[in-house]
Amino acid sequence: MSIRGLKKKQPKTFKVKIITVDAEMEFSCEMKWKGKDLFDLVCRALGLRETWFFGLQYTIKGMCTWLKMDKKVLDQEIPKEDPISFHFLAKFYPEKVEEELLQEITQHLFFLQVKKQILDEEIYCSPEATVLLASYAVQAKYGDYDPNFHEPGFLAHDELLPKRVLRQYQLTAEMWEEKITAWYAEHRGIARDEAEMNYLKIAQDLEMYGVNYFPIAQNKNHTDLLLGVDAKGIHIYSINNRFSPNKSFEWSAIRNISYSEKELTIKPLDKKAEVFKFFSSQLKVNKLILQLCIGNHDLFMRRRKVDSIEIQQMKAQAREEKARKKMENQRLAREKQLREEAERAKEELERRLFQLEDEARQANEALLRSQEAAELLAEKAQIAEEEAKLLAQNAAEAEQERQRLEITALKTKEEKRLMEQKMREAELIAVKLVKESDRRAKEAEHLKQDLHEAREAERKAKQKLLDITRLNCPHMVKYPQYSSTDTRDANFDKGSIKLDLKDIDLKRLSFEIERERLDYLEKSRKFEDRLKELKSEIHALKLEEKQSGLYS
Numbered sequence: 001m002s003i004r005g006l007k008k009k010q011p012k013t014f015k016v017k018i019i020t021v022d023a024e025m026e027f028s029c030e031m032k033w034k035g036k037d038l039f040d041l042v043c044r045a046l047g048l049r050e051t052w053f054f055g056l057q058y059t060i061k062g063m064c065t066w067l068k069m070d071k072k073v074l075d076q077e078i079p080k081e082d083p084i085s086f087h088f089l090a091k092f093y094p095e096k097v098e099e100e101l102l103q104e105i106t107q108h109l110f111f112l113q114v115k116k117q118i119l120d121e122e123i124y125c126s127p128e129a130t131v132l133l134a135s136y137a138v139q140a141k142y143g144d145y146d147p148n149f150h151e152p153g154f155l156a157h158d159e160l161l162p163k164r165v166l167r168q169y170q171l172t173a174e175m176w177e178e179k180i181t182a183w184y185a186e187h188r189g190i191a192r193d194e195a196e197m198n199y200l201k202i203a204q205d206l207e208m209y210g211v212n213y214f215p216i217a218q219n220k221n222h223t224d225l226l227l228g229v230d231a232k233g234i235h236i237y238s239i240n241n242r243f244s245p246n247k248s249f250e251w252s253a254i255r256n257i258s259y260s261e262k263e264l265t266i267k268p269l270d271k272k273a274e275v276f277k278f279f280s281s282q283l284k285v286n287k288l289i290l291q292l293c294i295g296n297h298d299l300f301m302r303r304r305k306v307d308s309i310e311i312q313q314m315k316a317q318a319r320e321e322k323a324r325k326k327m328e329n330q331r332l333a334r335e336k337q338l339r340e341e342a343e344r345a346k347e348e349l350e351r352r353l354f355q356l357e358d359e360a361r362q363a364n365e366a367l368l369r370s371q372e373a374a375e376l377l378a379e380k381a382q383i384a385e386e387e388a389k390l391l392a393q394n395a396a397e398a399e400q401e402r403q404r405l406e407i408t409a410l411k412t413k414e415e416k417r418l419m420e421q422k423m424r425e426a427e428l429i430a431v432k433l434v435k436e437s438d439r440r441a442k443e444a445e446h447l448k449q450d451l452h453e454a455r456e457a458e459r460k461a462k463q464k465l466l467d468i469t470r471l472n473c474p475h476m477v478k479y480p481q482y483s484s485t486d487t488r489d490a491n492f493d494k495g496s497i498k499l500d501l502k503d504i505d506l507k508r509l510s511f512e513i514e515r516e517r518l519d520y521l522e523k524s525r526k527f528e529d530r531l532k533e534l535k536s537e538i539h540a541l542k543l544e545e546k547q548s549g550l551y552s
């Protein structure tokens with residue numbers, strides 16, 4: 001096969017992948033394309049007209065390099081990969097972002113890149129400034145703050161603060177979110193492009209903004225320094241301090257910059273001034289420094305010249321676009337305000353309607369409760385009426401019972417009085433019986449004494465009679481009948497008659513005493529029985545009195 005045939009079979013295009021800060025794109029490029037052809041294709045795809053700030057960056061052997069515009073893409077020292085990856089980044093930074101960044105896409109790309117550099121700690125920012133910048137980033141992403149929509153935790157998945165700041169302060173994610181939200185709430189009404197511009201206006205005042213640092217040595221003894229290139233000039237820093245330069249060369253004060261191998265020379269415009277020479281580690285570094293110096297110097301001189309027709313047109317279009325957007329934003333703000341007022345009115349009407357519905361519901365519930373209460377009251381009234389009847393009946397029964405108890409009490413009192421009278425009578429009788437008993441006992445004692453005296457007299461009389469009998473008639477056994485002629489016998493007969501009569505009286509008296517004693521015992525037994533009955537009746541009356549007291 002011929003060499004010409006092999007060339008025909010080779011692919012006429014190659015693939016590249018363009019990586020922006022927030023997107024990726026792939027293109028098919030012709031083999032003969034130069035770097036400018038690919039760059040213009042990317043700019044057209046993005047709609048970007050301010051192309052002089054940007055470039056295509058790639059990494060080769062650990063060093064970041066910019067694609068040259070005037071050389072073919074494949075002739076440059078690019079990574080051997082498919083597709084070939086390039087990063088579309090800002091290569092040069094404006095001095096004043098508000099005046100130089102005309103297009104919204106330019107402004108947005110700068111915002112994303114500067115934000116990434118701050119979060120990656122390539123640009124140092126104080127903790128207070130990072131919170132303010134984060135609030136503008138949130139405003140650009142989420143729009144106006146709405147507490148009903150932006151609830152706590154809505155920033156949990158957003159990277160807004162550098163890790164250095166998070167480590168420096170012992171604050172929780174909720175505390176940081178609260179601080180950012182406090183600033184975010186004050187940005188109400190700011191559009192996205194305005195929020196991004198405010199972010200860039202704060203960021204451009206940071207010391208490390210837009211500076212490309214390169215390690216250099218001031219002499220062959222390798223005294224370590226840093227060379228920084230930005231939109232205003234060239235600055236020399238110590239290795240440990242990237243904020244305050246030890247020496248600065250403004251672009252307007254530089255006459256020439258050149259390099260020879262690893263040596264780079266800066267000649268001031270003042271010929272009497274000292275020429276500054278330094279050494280870099282590689283020739284590629286000097287080429288990159290010179291490339292950045294040329295580009296920044298060109299932009300520096302361009303800013304101080306009259307704007308070209310293209311720039312003037314772009315500025316006019318930008319002013320018109322800003323005016324249109326301002327009017328549009330005002331119209332949107334008015335519409336938003338009217339919509340918010342309408343929503344508030346709607347919410348107020350809905351709230352009022354809900355309130356009226358709630359009041360109606362409460363009124364219906366109150367009506368139902370009133371009806372239920374009325375029914376309950378009617379039922380209670382009926383129950384009360386029945387209870388009143390029952391109470392009246394109970395009252396009548398109680399009145400009857402009271403009357404009965406009063407009668408019973410009166411009877412009880414009368415019976416008690418009679419019983420007390422009976423008791424008094426019984427006591428009197430008992431006293432009388434005791435007195436009678438004493439009297440009878442005394443009489444009985446007297447009678448017993450009389451009886452004893454009579455018996456003693458009888459005994460003496462009998463003894464005397466026996467003595468007389470033995471003296472007069474010792475052989476007589478029976479008493480003879482005496483005649484009235486014998487005086488002694490007559491006296492004896494009279495004594496015997498008297499003894500017989502007295503003996504008869506004693507027997508009668510003894511019989512009467514025995515009979516009275518028996519009568520007394522009978523009466524005592526009856527009296528004791530009567531006393532027991534009285535005690536039983538008194539006990540029964542006491543029980544009735546207690547029951548009557550309980551009834552009362």
